[in-house]
Structure formats: structure tokens, C-alpha cells
Amino acid sequence: MLIVFYAIEKLNVEPLLKSGEFALMTLLVTYALSLLIRNLQVILWTGDFRIIPTPSEYSFTISIGGTYAYFIRILAFAISIAITILLYLFFTRTMIGRAIRAIADDLEAARLVGVSPTHIFRITFGIAGITTAIAGSLLGMIYPFNPASGAVYGTKAFIVVVLGGMGSMIGAFTGGILLGLVEIFSGILWIGGMKEVVSYIFFIAILLLRPSGLFKGRV
Amino acid sequence: MKDEAINNSLKRIVKHNINVGIILLIVLLGILPLTPIPTFIKHLFILLFMYLVLAQSWNVIGGLLGLVDFGHVIFFGIGAYTFAIALTYYYIPWHISIILGGISAILISLIISPILRLRGAYFAIGMFALAEAFRITFTNWGWVGGGGGMYVPIPKFSDIYLSFYYMMFVLSMITNYVVFRFMKSKLGLAAIAFRENYVTAHVIGINIVKIRLYGFILSAIFPGLAGSIYAWYLSFVNPQTFFGEYLTALMIIMVIVGGRGKFIGPIIGAIIILILNQFAIYYFPGFDLIVFAIIIIVVTIFAPEGVYGLLKTLWRRH
Numbered sequence: 001m002l003i004v005f006y007a008i009e010k011l012n013v014e015p016l017l018k019s020g021e022f023a024l025m026t027l028l029v030t031y032a033l034s035l036l037i038r039n040l041q042v043i044l045w046t047g048d049f050r051i052i053p054t055p056s057e058y059s060f061t062i063s064i065g066g067t068y069a070y071f072i073r074i075l076a077f078a079i080s081i082a083i084t085i086l087l088y089l090f091f092t093r094t095m096i097g098r099a100i101r102a103i104a105d106d107l108e109a110a111r112l113v114g115v116s117p118t119h120i121f122r123i124t125f126g127i128a129g130i131t132t133a134i135a136g137s138l139l140g141m142i143y144p145f146n147p148a149s150g151a152v153y154g155t156k157a158f159i160v161v162v163l164g165g166m167g168s169m170i171g172a173f174t175g176g177i178l179l180g181l182v183e184i185f186s187g188i189l190w191i192g193g194m195k196e197v198v199s200y201i202f203f204i205a206i207l208l209l210r211p212s213g214l215f216k217g218r219v
Numbered sequence: 220m221k222d223e224a225i226n227n228s229l230k231r232i233v234k235h236n237i238n239v240g241i242i243l244l245i246v247l248l249g250i251l252p253l254t255p256i257p258t259f260i261k262h263l264f265i266l267l268f269m270y271l272v273l274a275q276s277w278n279v280i281g282g283l284l285g286l287v288d289f290g291h292v293i294f295f296g297i298g299a300y301t302f303a304i305a306l307t308y309y310y311i312p313w314h315i316s317i318i319l320g321g322i323s324a325i326l327i328s329l330i331i332s333p334i335l336r337l338r339g340a341y342f343a344i345g346m347f348a349l350a351e352a353f354r355i356t357f358t359n360w361g362w363v364g365g366g367g368g369m370y371v372p373i374p375k376f377s378d379i380y381l382s383f384y385y386m387m388f389v390l391s392m393i394t395n396y397v398v399f400r401f402m403k404s405k406l407g408l409a410a411i412a413f414r415e416n417y418v419t420a421h422v423i424g425i426n427i428v429k430i431r432l433y434g435f436i437l438s439a440i441f442p443g444l445a446g447s448i449y450a451w452y453l454s455f456v457n458p459q460t461f462f463g464e465y466l467t468a469l470m471i472i473m474v475i476v477g478g479r480g481k482f483i484g485p486i487i488g489a490i491i492i493l494i495l496n497q498f499a500i501y502y503f504p505g506f507d508l509i510v511f512a513i514i515i516i517v518v519t520i521f522a523p524e525g526v527y528g529l530l531k532t533l534w535r536r537h
Contacts (some may be wrong), residue, residue, distance in 0.1 A: 036512035
């Protein structure tokens with residue numbers, strides 16, 4: 001997985017680093033890539049909805065204080081918490097993690113103290129790819145998916161990050177839980193199919209009212 | 220010195236002839252459907268004119284204002300649905316319904332105009348989220364047929380293709396003319412100044428909020444009108460076609476391939492993409508979006524100024 005993302009970054013994002021409109025061009029290219037991969041998936045594995053079947057020995061429920069939860073969902077929750085903690089440690093305790101945050105904060109200054117942006121960009125892209133892949137495989141056990149469902153989760157990820165504040169780890173964590181609650185409650189209180197609309201509108205409202213997010217990022 | 224004089228006179232002749240050429244081309248396109256050409260060619264021209272409208276509108280927001288918009292299809296869909304509702308449920312005459320489609324696109328653009336305060340990637344994702352919100356809303360709205368879509372009464376023209384050819388033709392000519400005037404106007408120049416260097420533009424007192432709003436409204440009207448006409452042409456509207464990301468991808472790629480921010484860019488892009496698209500559909504059915512994606516990647520990396528930029532560098536070399 002890391003290799004794939006490293007290659008994607010090297011092939012696509014790097015030539016754009018030199019151009020002026022870095023952010024917009026990257027967005028365009030990655031958007032095109034997602035189109036490409038999604039349609040390849042449709043052709044290779046059709047557009048049917050699939051689910052990763054849970055092995056029968058794991059498909060039991062656990063009762064927590066009167067409510068029941070599938071073991072697999074608890075497991076997914078535990079793994080995502082573990083990844084969050086690991087990432088937090090990585091970003092605060094290791095040199096590479098600090099270098100990543102330095103690049104995000106001030107590219108020029110980071111370059112001056114000897115951090116190589118291209119190298120760091122590749123590593124960051126790889127880490128992002130790996131965590132997303134893990135999240136995808138966990139999701140695949142809980143919800144059915146098809147090649148088009150990636151776009152929904154991608155947008156949600158962006159919403160979560162913006163909610164919490166760009167670059168803030170705790171913000172992203174709280175933002176994720178907040179978005180989940182908003183979606184669930186709007187799904188229960190209103191039409192179930194409209195929960196995404198509510199979260200999108202919530203997202204745009206947050207963007208407009210508090211562009212820096214609910215928790216401002218600190219480096 | 221002498222060379223320069225010859226060059227200048229050459230330039231003047233070319234410039235003069237370009238105007239004559241454009242008028243000739245418009246007249247030719249005007250009388251083309253009256254000649255006995257196959258219906259399929261007429262259909263292709265209807266699509267071409269629609270693509271021109273969409274690409275030129277996206278060019279205003281994505282090229283001129285420099286705001287990459289992943290949800291421009293909203294206006295197209297709103298126009299189409301307004302038209303369908305007005306014609307089917309309220310029996311409003313078709314020409315008024317089409318205009319209503321344009322008006323509703325303007326209204327929606329005004330309602331969502333606060334989003335113009337966002338920058339760069341935030342604007343792009345915000346528009347994408349909005350487009351998805353519209354698509355899901357219309358999918359869940361039973362009154363307009365939900366996800367299955369709704370039928371629009373079939374037009375009662377003697378020659379449907381001829382009538383739609385002229386409708387789209389007139390619309391695309393108006394669009395191109397208005398966008399051209401906008402680009403050459405003070406507002407358009409100010410927008411370019413802002414896109415190139417926003418600090419300087421701020422310093423010399425350019426009011427970017429006003430320009431963005433005008434540009435946004437301008438780029439909303441024409442897709443709205445095109446959406447109304449296209450909804451009637453298909454006699455059917457559904458959320459997937461009229462709010463889906465396929466059309467947005469198409470708009471973006473036409474402008475990127477042709478050349479961003481230039482008037483002539485989207486025209487080149489629309490023609491190239493229409494032809495490529497037809498070939499892709501015919502020879503590799505199902506692969507057309509893959510072909511698009513590869514084109515976007517290759518063009519943004521190797522020719523960020525598009526075919527127009529390539530032609531320009533080739534022209535200069537000679």
C-alpha cells in the first residue's frame with residue numbers, strides 16, 4: 001500500500017509542486033485519479049454492492065449497559081482509536097512527524113532548517129494512504145460498499161478535518177465523533193436518506209462561520 | 220524595421236479576417252441544419268452547443284476567477300428541474316419555462332453565494348458537497364419523482380432536432396458573446412489581475428467580492444438555461460444525470476484541455492472532448508470516464524495551459 005501511494009505521489013503530485021497553483025492543481029489531478037481508479041474498479045469488479053463477510057466466530061454481539069453492539073463494530077472502534085493514538089505519538093514524538101508538521105506550518109522555514117519537502121510529502125501521502133486503506137477495510141466489514149462509495153467517505157473525511165481545524169489531531173478526532181452524531185440524529189429525527197445533506201450543509205455552515213474549525217490547530 | 224511593418228500589416232489582415240471568419244462560421248452553423256444532414260450530426264451539434272455553454276460558464280468561474288468549482292452542475296440541474304416542474308405540473312408555456320430555469324439558477328447562485336468567501340480547496344470541496352447535497356435531496360424528493368426521475372411532456376415540434384438545434388445554437392452564441400464581453404470588460408480584467416496577484420490587486424483597490432458575485436451569477440444563468448433545454452430534449456430528468464458529477468467532470472476537462480481562463484480555450488476543449496467522447500463511447504464503451512481521467516492528469520501535468528497554450532508555443536517557435 002505504501003509503495004502504491006509513494007508512486008502516486010511521485011508521479012502525480014511532485015511535478016505540480018513546482019507550479020504556482022499547487023493546491024488547485026493537486027486537487028484536479030487527485031480528483032482525476034479518483035475518477036480513473038473508480039471506473040477501473042467498475043470495469044474489473046463491476047459496480048455491485050459488496051460486503052466483506054464476517055467470519056462466523058466473530059459475528060456475535062456484546063452487551064454494554066443494556067444496549068447490544070456487534071463485536072466487529074467494537075473492534076473497528078478499537079482499531080481506529082489505536083491508530084489515532086499511534087498517529088498522535090508519531091506526530092509529536094518522532095523526527096519525521098515533527099518535520100511533517102513543520103512543513104505544514106511554514107514550508108520555507110522548514111526547508112531552511114534542512115527538511116526535504118519532497119521526501120516528507122511522499123511519506124505523508126503514504127501514511128494518509130495506509131490509514132485510509134485500513135479504514136476502508138474496516139468499513140467494508142460493517143457497511144456494503146461499491147466503487148462509488150469512496151467519494152462519500154472522502155468528502156466526509158474532509159468535513160471532519162475542517163470541523164476540527166486543519167492540522168489539529170484532537171480536532172479531527174472530536175470532529176469525527178461530532179459528525180457521526182449529527183448524521184445519526186438527523187437520520188433518526190428526519191428522513192434517513194437526507195442525513196448526508198444535513199452533514200454537508202452543516203459542513204458548509206461551519207466553513208463559513210468558523211473557517212479555522214472548532215479547535216484551532218497548534219504546532 | 221521593414222520586417223516589423225510587414226508583420227504588423229499581416230497581423231491586421233489576420234485580425235480583420237478573423238472577424239469575417241467568425242461571422243461566416245456563425246452563418247454557416249445557422250444554415251447547416253437546413254441542409255439534408257443526418258439526424259445524428261444534428262444531435263452531435265446540439266451536444267456541442269450545450270458543451271460550449273457549460274464549458275464557457277465553467278471558464279468564467281474556474282478560469283477567469285480562479286475558483287476551481289467541483290459542483291457547477293448544480294445550476295444545470297436546477298434549471299432542468301425548474302423547467303420540468305413548470306411545464307409538467309403548472310402547464311406554463313415552454314419559452315417562459317426555459318426562462319424560469321435560468322431565473323431559478325440565478326436565485327440558487329445568490330442563495331449559495333456566501334460560499335464565494337472560501338478560498339481554493341475549501342471552495343472546491345464546498346461546491347462538491349453542495350452538489351452532492353442537491354443530488355441527494357432530489358433523489359429523496361418524491362414530488363419530483365425521486366431517484367427514478369420524472370418525465371417531461373414530449374415537445375410538439377414538427378422537426379424536433381431542428382428546433383433544438385436552433386435553441387441550443389442561439390443559447391451558445393449568446394453565452395459566448397456575453398462571456399467574451401465580460402472578459403474584456405473592466406470587471407473581467409480586474410478578475411484576471413486578482414487571479415494573477417491578489418496582493419497588488421487589493422492594493423490598487425479591486426473589489427473582489429463584487430466581481431466574484433457577478434462572475435458567479437453569470438456562470439450560473441447559462442447552465443440553467445441549457446439545463447432547461449436539455450431536460451426537454453431528453454424529455455426526462457433524473458438526479459443522476461442532472462446533478463451527477465459526470466457533467467461537472469466534463470466541464471472541468473473541457474476547460475482544462477482547451478486552456479484555462481482564455482476565451483478560445485473552452486471552444487477548442489468542447490470540440491476535442493465531444494469528438495473524443497463519441498469515439499470512446501463507440502470503441503470502448505464504459506471506459507469513457509477513464510479516458511477523461513487520463514486526459515486530465517496528462518494535461519494538468521504536461522500542458523497546464525491546455526491545447527491553446529501548446530498551439531501558442533508552437534506558433535511562436537515558427
